[in-house]
Amino acid sequence: MLKKSSSNRGTLMNLLGRIGRLREAKDPKKNLHACLDGFLTIFKGQLVAAADEEMGISSPEDDLPQTVPEGPRPKVDVFEVARRVVDRWTIVPEAILGQPLLDTGDGVYNYARVLCHLAAIAIEFADAWSEGDGPRILRCWKVMMLHFYANRNTKYALEALRLQCDLASLPPSLVHQLTWGRTVNTHGGSGRNLPCDLHNKHVNRHFKEIIGAGC
Amino acid sequence: MPHKTLVIAHTLLWLQVYTRLNHISVTVSYQAVLTLISKISENHKAPIQKWVNEGTAFQFVGDNVDKYRGVRDVRSDHHGKLVNMYSLLAVKARVPPPITSGDFSPPDLSLLEPSYFLPTPGEVAAIQANLVVLVARVLTKYIKVLRSQDRRVPTHIPHVHSKEMAQRSEIVVADVLHKCEIKRSDMIDIMREMMGYLGDSTEKRLSMGDLLTKERQDGAKRHLICGNTPARRLEMLVPCVADWHCLLNFLIVS
Numbered sequence: 001m002l003k004k005s006s007s008n009r010g011t012l013m014n015l016l017g018r019i020g021r022l023r024e025a026k027d028p029k030k031n032l033h034a035c036l037d038g039f040l041t042i043f044k045g046q047l048v049a050a051a052d053e054e055m056g057i058s059s060p061e062d063d064l065p066q067t068v069p070e071g072p073r074p075k076v077d078v079f080e081v082a083r084r085v086v087d088r089w090t091i092v093p094e095a096i097l098g099q100p101l102l103d104t105g106d107g108v109y110n111y112a113r114v115l116c117h118l119a120a121i122a123i124e125f126a127d128a129w130s131e132g133d134g135p136r137i138l139r140c141w142k143v144m145m146l147h148f149y150a151n152r153n154t155k156y157a158l159e160a161l162r163l164q165c166d167l168a169s170l171p172p173s174l175v176h177q178l179t180w181g182r183t184v185n186t187h188g189g190s191g192r193n194l195p196c197d198l199h200n201k202h203v204n205r206h207f208k209e210i211i212g213a214g215c
Numbered sequence: 216m217p218h219k220t221l222v223i224a225h226t227l228l229w230l231q232v233y234t235r236l237n238h239i240s241v242t243v244s245y246q247a248v249l250t251l252i253s254k255i256s257e258n259h260k261a262p263i264q265k266w267v268n269e270g271t272a273f274q275f276v277g278d279n280v281d282k283y284r285g286v287r288d289v290r291s292d293h294h295g296k297l298v299n300m301y302s303l304l305a306v307k308a309r310v311p312p313p314i315t316s317g318d319f320s321p322p323d324l325s326l327l328e329p330s331y332f333l334p335t336p337g338e339v340a341a342i343q344a345n346l347v348v349l350v351a352r353v354l355t356k357y358i359k360v361l362r363s364q365d366r367r368v369p370t371h372i373p374h375v376h377s378k379e380m381a382q383r384s385e386i387v388v389a390d391v392l393h394k395c396e397i398k399r400s401d402m403i404d405i406m407r408e409m410m411g412y413l414g415d416s417t418e419k420r421l422s423m424g425d426l427l428t429k430e431r432q433d434g435a436k437r438h439l440i441c442g443n444t445p446a447r448r449l450e451m452l453v454p455c456v457a458d459w460h461c462l463l464n465f466l467i468v469s
Contacts (some may be wrong), residue, residue, distance in 0.1 A: 028463055028466040028467050029463070029467065032459075032462070032463050032466065035466055036462070036466065039466065039469075044353045044357070047350055047353050047354065048353065048354065048357045048358060051354050051358060051361075052358070055358075055360070057360070060357050060358045060359060061359050062359070062360075063359070063360060064360050076360065076361070077364075078351050078354055078355055078361045078364040078367065078368065079347060079351055079367075081354060081361070082347045082348075082350040082351040082354055083347050085350050085354075086343050086346045086347050086350055087343075090343070090346050090350070091339070091342060091343065091346065093336075093339045093343070096334050096339055097334065097336060097339060098333070118465075118469045120346055121465070122462065122465065122466065122469075123346075123349055124342055124345055124346060124349065125458070125461075125462055125465075126462065127345070127349060127372065128345075129458050131371060131372055131374065131377070131380065132376070132377075132380030133372070133374040133380075134376075135374075136341075136345065136374070137458060139334070139338050139341065139342060140342075141461065142332075142333070142334045142338065143334050143342070144461060144465050145332075146333075146334070147465065147468060147469075148464070148465075148468060151468040153464060153468050155426060155430075156426065156461065156464050156468075159426055159429070159456050160461075161332060163455065163456065164331075164332045165324055165332075166453070166455065168322065168324060168327065168331070169321045169322060169324055170321070170419075170453065171315070171319045171419065172312070172313065172315050172319070173272065173312035173313070173315060173418075174312075174419055174421065174453060176310070176312035176313060177272055177274060177308055177312055177421055178421060178455060180308070180309075180310040180376060180379075181272075181274055181306070181308050181309075181310070181421065182423075182457065182458055183380070183458075184306055184384040184386060185309075185380065185381070185382065185383055185384050186383065186384065186386070187383065188381065188382060188383035189381055190370075190371045190377065190380075190381045191370070191371050192381075193380055194459075195457050195458040195459040196274075196276040196304075196306060196423045196457045196458075197276065197278060197423065197424060197425050197457035197458070197459045197460055198457075198459040199276070199304075199386070200276050200277070200278045200302065200304055200424075201278065201459070203302060203304065203388060204278060204280045204302050207280060207302065207391065208280065208282055211282060
């Protein structure tokens with residue numbers, strides 16, 4: 001999605017440039033957290049705009065339009081709005097389940113829909129590992145397997161399939177550990193889990209700082 | 216600060232020197248140096264051996280560490296060197312696996328339908344249900360008319376083992392091996408080192424890492440497939456991929 005399209009309005013590169021995050025968020029390999037943060041910031045903007053449209057307001061700071069003049073202020077349920085936004089503007093279930101897609105013919109709409117679909121999967125994955133919820137993480141692996149295969153990233157698609165095979169074939173104790181042992185919590189507290197390999201990277205970085213200072 | 220203090224400790228300075236340097240924030244105090252030295256010198260393998268003896272579930276997490284040692288003046292006979300190492304951690308399972316009795320025979324995967332490995336409508340609905348909460352968090356933060364309802368939105372999506380996952384993990388830095396994981400012989404040595412921690416235990420353990428580490432470990436196991444014993448065939452180690460590199464690759468691919 002981050003191809004050379006900064007001049008095309010509404011593309012990810014253009015939007016990142018508008019919020020001043022393009023330089024840091026361009027390359028996930030150099031700075032994954034900046035890239036993820038930029039991507040999710042754009043996604044949150046899309047969600048807020050979609051919710052405003054659902055509620056009939058033009059700006060997030062506006063009040064709801066009065067249906068009855070001089071009557072009580074209308075109320076809206078946040079979960080109802082969120083449900084409508086999720087159905088229309090997050091993941092595309094037809095794409096995941098292999099069902100036929102409706103071709104709207106609107107390229108801009110399709111692009112925005114794909115952007116929200118990918119960001120929704122990323123935010124779900126990040127939240128799943130922060131809570132240490134094993135089955136949720138493995139569910140995201142299943143969905144990502146399809147994206148890796150569609151984008152010809154064969155290695156990760158094959159590893160995701162091998163993970164499914166391991167879950168089906170390994171002894172129950174290992175399956176349990178493969179499900180619930182994917183994260184570590186270095187501080188303690190809810191929502192503070194990290195993937196094992198990310199913690200290993202932190203340890204490696206500390207180690208390099210120490211030996212670098214000693215050299 | 217601690218690593219500078221270790222260099223000074225090697226030179227055997229007087230106590231007054233530590234006190235003076237501590238006052239100007241160059242080093243930690245003398246007592247802190249002694250505590251740090253005793254901590255570094257202790258047997259880091261002891262917790263892992265205790266876990267193996269007690270039958271506690273744990274897994275290995277490993278990754279390569281590459282440090283480039285450059286030189287100021289590069290000549291044909293004097294140039295920088297890349298030092299390849301492998302860092303190994305052991306992480307105790309916070310959720311102990313259920314105790315199963317009897318022998319386990321792996322099922323025949325060829326009998327499973329291809330749809331078994333694909334997402335189901337129920338799984339997609341579960342993802343959407345979680346997304347409702349995540350979206351509600353965003354909306355209550357940024358939209359004025361919904362801000363008053365932020366207390367209704369859960370801060371953490373609960374699951375079966377939320378309480379255990381909120382506990383701090385027991386992590387042991389097992390070793391930093393001077394081995395290059397790219398070379399097959401070194402990878403075999405690394406895996407034999409991991410087997411050394413397990414002793415005579417026949418219980419299988421996970422070895423988590425990134426995709427490349429897993430590929431190299433699988434390659435090492437395939438190389439030793441003709442070994443006489445399960446230990447020589449490295450059957451006790453089951454390589455698997457961790458999650459952070461998966462998200463990294465997903466963002467690259469997106």
